Amino acid sequence: MDIYEALYTTRAMRRVKPDPISTDVQAKILDAAIRAPSGGNQQNWAFLLVDDPAIKGELATMYGECIDQLFKTIYKDQAEAAVADPDGNAPFLKMRRSVESAVDNFADYPLFLFGFSKGDRTGGSIYPAIWSAQLAARAEGVGSSLTTVLAFKGDAVPDLLGVPGDSGWAMSCCVPMGYPTGKWGVAPRRPVHEVSYRNQWGQPVGFETPEPLWSSD
Amino acid sequence: MDIYEALYTTRAMRRVKPDPISTDVQAKILDAAIRAPSGGNQQNWAFLLVDDPAIKGELATMYGECIDQLFKTIYKDQAEAAVADPDGNAPFLKMRRSVESAVDNFADYPLFLFGFSKGDRTGGSIYPAIWSAQLAARAEGVGSSLTTVLAFKGDAVPDLLGVPGDSGWAMSCCVPMGYPTGKWGVAPRRPVHEVSYRNQWGQPVGFETPEPLWSSD
Numbered sequence: 001m002d003i004y005e006a007l008y009t010t011r012a013m014r015r016v017k018p019d020p021i022s023t024d025v026q027a028k029i030l031d032a033a034i035r036a037p038s039g040g041n042q043q044n045w046a047f048l049l050v051d052d053p054a055i056k057g058e059l060a061t062m063y064g065e066c067i068d069q070l071f072k073t074i075y076k077d078q079a080e081a082a083v084a085d086p087d088g089n090a091p092f093l094k095m096r097r098s099v100e101s102a103v104d105n106f107a108d109y110p111l112f113l114f115g116f117s118k119g120d121r122t123g124g125s126i127y128p129a130i131w132s133a134q135l136a137a138r139a140e141g142v143g144s145s146l147t148t149v150l151a152f153k154g155d156a157v158p159d160l161l162g163v164p165g166d167s168g169w170a171m172s173c174c175v176p177m178g179y180p181t182g183k184w185g186v187a188p189r190r191p192v193h194e195v196s197y198r199n200q201w202g203q204p205v206g207f208e209t210p211e212p213l214w215s216s217d
Numbered sequence: 218m219d220i221y222e223a224l225y226t227t228r229a230m231r232r233v234k235p236d237p238i239s240t241d242v243q244a245k246i247l248d249a250a251i252r253a254p255s256g257g258n259q260q261n262w263a264f265l266l267v268d269d270p271a272i273k274g275e276l277a278t279m280y281g282e283c284i285d286q287l288f289k290t291i292y293k294d295q296a297e298a299a300v301a302d303p304d305g306n307a308p309f310l311k312m313r314r315s316v317e318s319a320v321d322n323f324a325d326y327p328l329f330l331f332g333f334s335k336g337d338r339t340g341g342s343i344y345p346a347i348w349s350a351q352l353a354a355r356a357e358g359v360g361s362s363l364t365t366v367l368a369f370k371g372d373a374v375p376d377l378l379g380v381p382g383d384s385g386w387a388m389s390c391c392v393p394m395g396y397p398t399g400k401w402g403v404a405p406r407r408p409v410h411e412v413s414y415r416n417q418w419g420q421p422v423g424f425e426t427p428e429p430l431w432s433s434d
Contacts, residue, residue, distance in 0.1 A: 046413070050415075191251070
């Protein structure tokens with residue numbers, strides 16, 4: 001797969017089939033992940049795959065509670081705005097429906113990838129590796145999405161996964177994976193020239209890209 | 218370029234030529250970046266390109282001071298260990314030489330990409346986009362590296378770049394870019410089975426990958 005196809009079409013893919021992901025594909029995903037650079041090349045990362053049904057079941061319960069909390073706190077204003085004006089908040093409602101489908105089917109994801117980091121204050125060392133895992137998954141036809149919402153539970157998830165409390169390892173994220181039920185495509189985004197500047201904040205970046213520069217056509 | 222070639226060979230590339238990067242290539246890099254998913258699809262990101270020589274000069278001074286501070290604080294123990302046992306700390310010394318070359322030539326990078334984020338506590342929303350920018354750069358033959366070290370200067374760098382102090386935008390990272398003087402290659406890493414577990418922390422991941430699963434051969 002061409003790098004641009006992967007970069008343009010790896011969107012959050014939450015609706016997946018329960019079909020298992022082979023260990024060959026899992027190895028490709030993680031072996032790509034560890035090639036990412038990390039701060040000072042410290043490689044202070046650890047990866048934990050979960051495919052045990054009992055653990056998945058416990059995660060599903062906790063994920064549902066965390067999502068409930070998420071929409072009552074961080075997304076409270078947007079959720080209320082969407083009730084008042086559904087048409088004007090279509091992208092938010094689309095995202096929420098996607099997340100709700102993940103809640104309903106969380107225990108049926110065939111695989112979860114958890115990322116852990118140590119001394120990575122910014123996330124600048126773990127997330128390139130995680131995103132590489134998601135891009136490699138895309139190349140193998142596997143959809144994924146990244147969530148940090150399980151952090152609402154404090155140590156409950158690391159405890160469930162057996163992470164020693166005094167190890168210094170922090171859970172960075174959970175990435176549910178599976179083969180998509182839907183199609184890959186380029187997600188709509190605010191264009192570059194609306195979110196980019198040159199030399200000084202607020203100054204034009206110097207080019208406009210009203211349409212995606214890559215398409216499958 | 219194949220996705221795996223990009224994922225395996227996009228290492229921190231700090232030694233580059235001063236040759237400019239065209240705006241066409243810059244547009245490809247940023248248009249790939251904004252396709253990344255972000256938490257709740259909020260796209261709470263902003264990108265600032267710097268190619269102004271006066272600003273680059275000021276950044277170079279600050280970067281040098283930050284790197285000095287970095288090796289006297291976070292990497293203090295490793296730096297002392299490397300003095301005592303250079304052979305046993307070869308990867309650290311290689312990284313440090315690479316960083317020192319960046320200090321010496323910082324003002325000569327043709328382009329810097331700064332990433333800014335809002336409400337992104339973990340970095341899970343900004344770093345996938347930044348890493349996509351670096352992978353797209355790789356596809357265009359442009360080398361890059363990610364540094365968060367300018368944060369040592371507090372607000373000095375955002376102030377230099379004209380970021381309003383009350384805007385809520387946090388500087389996530391700086392990515393110097395340029396066409397490499399050296400060759401692309403697969404960086405050595407601790408293998409997957411040494412940094413990965415399955416279902417419970419410390420349990421074998423279930424496969425071994427002693428050699429990289431992709432190579433240019």
